[in-house]
Amino acid sequence: MIRHLYVHIPFCARICPYCAFYKDLLDRSQTQRFCEAVLCELDERTGVFGVVPETIYFGGGTPTALSTSQLEFLLGSFHQRLDLSALEEWTIEANPGSVSARKAALLCKLGVNRISLGVQSWDNTLLKILGREHNAAQAEQSFHILREAGCLNINVDLMFGLPGQTVQQWQKTLEKTISLRPDHISAYCLTYEEDTEFFLRQARGELKADPDYDADFFEVGMSILEEAGYEHYEISNYARPGFSSVHNRAYWSGEDYLGVGPSAFSTVGMRRWQNLTDYRAYADRILLGQSPIAATENLTVELKRAERIALSLRTRDGISAMELQRFARETDEFAALGLLRESNGRFELTHKGKFLADSVAEAFV
Ligand code: SF4
Incomplete structure (x- = not known):
């Protein structure tokens, strides 16, 4: 659904x-x-x-x-x-x-x-x-x-x-x-x-x-x-x-979504696809009963996890410590640098960490 x-x-x-x-x-x-x-x-x-x-x-x-x-x-x-x-x-x-x-x-x-x-x-x-x-x-x-x-x-x-x-x-x-x-x-x-x-x-x-x-x-x-x-x-x-x-x-938080229209992405389960960008070609295809999809990607569990970490870390709620379990060395280093803190079983960026959100997220890919 x-x-x-x-x-x-x-x-x-x-x-x-x-x-x-x-x-x-x-x-x-x-x-x-x-x-x-x-x-x-x-x-x-x-x-x-x-x-x-x-x-x-x-x-x-x-x-x-x-x-x-x-x-x-x-x-x-x-x-x-x-x-x-x-x-x-x-x-x-x-x-x-x-x-x-x-x-x-x-x-x-x-x-x-x-x-x-x-x-x-x-x-x-x-x-x-x-x-x-x-x-x-x-x-x-x-x-x-x-x-x-x-x-x-x-x-x-x-x-x-x-x-x-x-x-x-x-x-x-x-x-x-x-x-x-x-x-x-x-x-x-x-x-x-x-x-x-x-x-x-x-x-x-x-x-x-x-x-x-x-x-x-x-x-x-x-x-x-x-x-x-x-x-x-x-x-x-x-x-x-x-x-x-x-x-x-x-x-x-990585929920499924459906994208409609030119260039729109959709992610459903382990599949992601993108529609054609040019809106005229998009409309031509659709109105001729053809698919507007230009590219499809099969996602892996690893990729989905990395995306979820990167996106969740940017939010105030952060990410559950369980998800970062296998990155103990990285989380320790970021905590020592004052960029990440753990609270109530979740990791979140500190004030200082928010300036470097993208670099922190990259370490978990
Ligand atoms: S070109 Fe259009 S979509 Fe892009 S920033 Fe300007 S108004 Fe927004």
């Missing part, structure tokens, strides 16, 4: 130069056909696996780049096709430029109960550098529109370590965010991913990454958000008590 569903909507009104997700410029002549292909894939998958979702996550791209009537068609069709009686959390990612009062009201009416808003910064100069479509005033307006529409669970996505960003600017962005009282805050460090414009600009020396500075941003973020009452429940995620993301927690 599949309990977690991810749907990838690849359209964006503008392409941000740092973005490594699969996305494409919004083409209104393609979106309806795309929605039909997604529903076709959903039918196909639900016929094979039992799907009674506890969480649904629409990510992208920008799901709210779809028009209000397309969202009504797509989400309404999910209601018709799926048993939603166990649904706890339905998240949709939104960008400030694509939120209207009508769209927000429709999403709430159709059962979306969590919106993740891509604000990234409240500084207009930095938003320009990031190539974002919106400015700070639009982001604030969108936040209020969502609240007024009745959305009780809003995540604000932020980024730090941006070109030219100072710690003071980051501090202001955090304070501004807190003043709006979102229920959840994600704070990611900018990374220069291959195949992005930022990567090329960094290679040419036009943009510089400074990992030492990134640690300062991380530290400031952690202290300001915790002080404001947000629980730091995963390296990049903070939530008011009771508002941690159910979907993400399921993913981090």
Whole structure:
């Protein structure tokens, strides 16, 4: 039985130069056909696996780049096709430029109960550098529109370590965010991913990454958000008590999930597969009754265990000491270095360890 569903909507009104997700410029002549292909894939998958979702996550791209009537068609069709009686959390990612009062009201009416808003910064100069479509005033307006529409669970996505960003600017962005009282805050460090414009600009020396500075941003973020009452429940995620993301927690703990849409991954049992990325080719295949799967991998117990350790270590709950039993030498070393501590039969990263989460996790592969 599949309990977690991810749907990838690849359209964006503008392409941000740092973005490594699969996305494409919004083409209104393609979106309806795309929605039909997604529903076709959903039918196909639900016929094979039992799907009674506890969480649904629409990510992208920008799901709210779809028009209000397309969202009504797509989400309404999910209601018709799926048993939603166990649904706890339905998240949709939104960008400030694509939120209207009508769209927000429709999403709430159709059962979306969590919106993740891509604000990234409240500084207009930095938003320009990031190539974002919106400015700070639009982001604030969108936040209020969502609240007024009745959305009780809003995540604000932020980024730090941006070109030219100072710690003071980051501090202001955090304070501004807190003043709006979102229920959840994600704070990611900018990374220069291959195949992005930022990567090329960094290679040419036009943009510089400074990992030492990134640690300062991380530290400031952690202290300001915790002080404001947000629980730091995963390296990049903070939530008011009771508002941690159910979907993400399921993913981090290694539960099965089904991904629908171009580029989406699925993991069911010992099998993982990824759909084709190009959304036109994806829709062509599906609508011709062919499989959209581009690659399949058979997982091993070892690989699943390594992934579970890496993901769990990033969370506040950490990992059970049993799982790390055969890594006694590594755990002792990390404990001696003050990066890992054991408490109540579980290992978790210390404050210092959180800065080096990825390196610690690598030792357990
Ligand atoms: S809006 Fe989001 S998904 Fe689209 S290009 Fe920008 S960062 Fe990538």
